[in-house]
């Protein structure tokens with residue numbers, strides 16, 4: 178703790194007092210291990226506090242001064258700074274869980290959150306994995322099986338191959354039949370990793386082999402499948418909650434079209450593109466997809482939506498997502514608490530008809546990156562840190578003045594969620610809050626996000642997944658200084 182601006186004591190916050198003020202815990206789950214770091218670890222600590230559940234933080238040597246370590250009831254160091262030596266070490270995490278006698282593990286997002294083997298190990302050890310059954314993770318982790326499963330349930334999918342294609346000859350036949358352009362995707366991929374686009378037979382032959390080799394290297398599974406390439410789609414995903422008693426609801430959509438190289442920069446709900454009738458149709462399809470997967474806990478159904486309003490299932494994410502606060506602010510439902518209650522075996526306390534969408538929310542992911550230099554990561558020590566506040570402003574962040582951003586993890590240092598009764602208010606509030614946000618010592622995406630909040634195309638709700646490339650090419654880099 179020597180390097181922490183919080184001083185020499187273990188924490189500014191005496192755990193004793195926190196425990197004394199905790200509400201009565203009505204769940205069977207008494208203690209949760211948080212197998213993550215950063216803002217999501219802090220988010221989970223906060224939910225547990227309000228539920229009266231004790232928390233165990235696990236952390237790497239690079240995260241000694243992390244807030245989640247300080248705010249948890251207990252903390253165990255599980256290894257070196259590299260993820261592979263700590264947050265990805267299932268064996269050490271389960272050992273920590275057993276030593277500290279926790280009832281459940283919350284995996285957050287990234288790291289082991291969609292690792293079916295880890296979820297299964299938890300199940301075997303009698304520790305609740307706060308997420309779906311390992312079998313659902315395995316099924317949805319194979320993107321070809323996922324598509325086939327939801328297709329059989331009547332959910333529209335992008336036209337393409339029926340499952341993986343193992344020879345170039347067969348693949349090129351299918352590509353011709355689908356019609357170019359086509360996209361080649363890794364069965365074990367997802368989130369944009371391992372995708373190649375082909376415009377004709379010649380480029381297809383090349384991209385098919387590149388895709389297979391990349392997939393083999395990245396995932397240890399070289400299988401690929403083929404889809405019609407949808408040009409300039411919107412990326413719209415539906416939030417699902419499903420309890421262990423066969424009850425599944427959706428909590429509306431998030432429009433995540435503003436991305437760069439598959440890194441989302443801004444997410445919002447409701448989508449400015451969806452009509453009430455399309456929202457209803459897609460929501461029903463999302464529930465069908467989750468039910469087909471035998472899904473339990475919180476999950477996300479990802480769709481591509483074309484300019485005509487055709488929608489296609491592309492994949493399911495079997496974890497809580499970074500952008501979950503957007504849905505929380507629109508619906509008033511705490512998704513992390515719901516995850517814990519579902520893992521505890523409780524019934525959902527509401528029906529689809531009880532869920533109302535009364536607000537508009539916009540989230541900006543604040544990354545320590547330099548947008549003017551091709552988004553190069555900008556790790557280092559934050560000098561002054563001042564977070565915005567006021568009506569309709571939420572900041573989920575683990576950083577503070579004097580915090581050193583480790584270079585070993587992703588560059589997200591916080592999320593700014595602004596909400597109000599209309600999209601216009603959420604936009605104006607986002608611009609205002611971004612202007613108030615001070616983070617000295619490292620470059621951040623804040624100036625870029627301010628520029629987007631004042632860009633007519635974004636303001637008019639016309640952003641597709643092609644928006645960021647277009648915006649960057651028409652905006653001089655000095656606008657982000």
Ligand code: MV4
Nearest residue numbers: 335360367368369404405406407412436491642
């Ligand atoms: C596509 C596509 C076009 N056609 N599939 C990227 C993330 C991954 N989940 C799926 N992705 C895409 N799949 C077909 N058949 C375009 C993308 C895509 C994209 C999707 C969502 C958000 C941003 C994107 C940026 C480029 C490509």
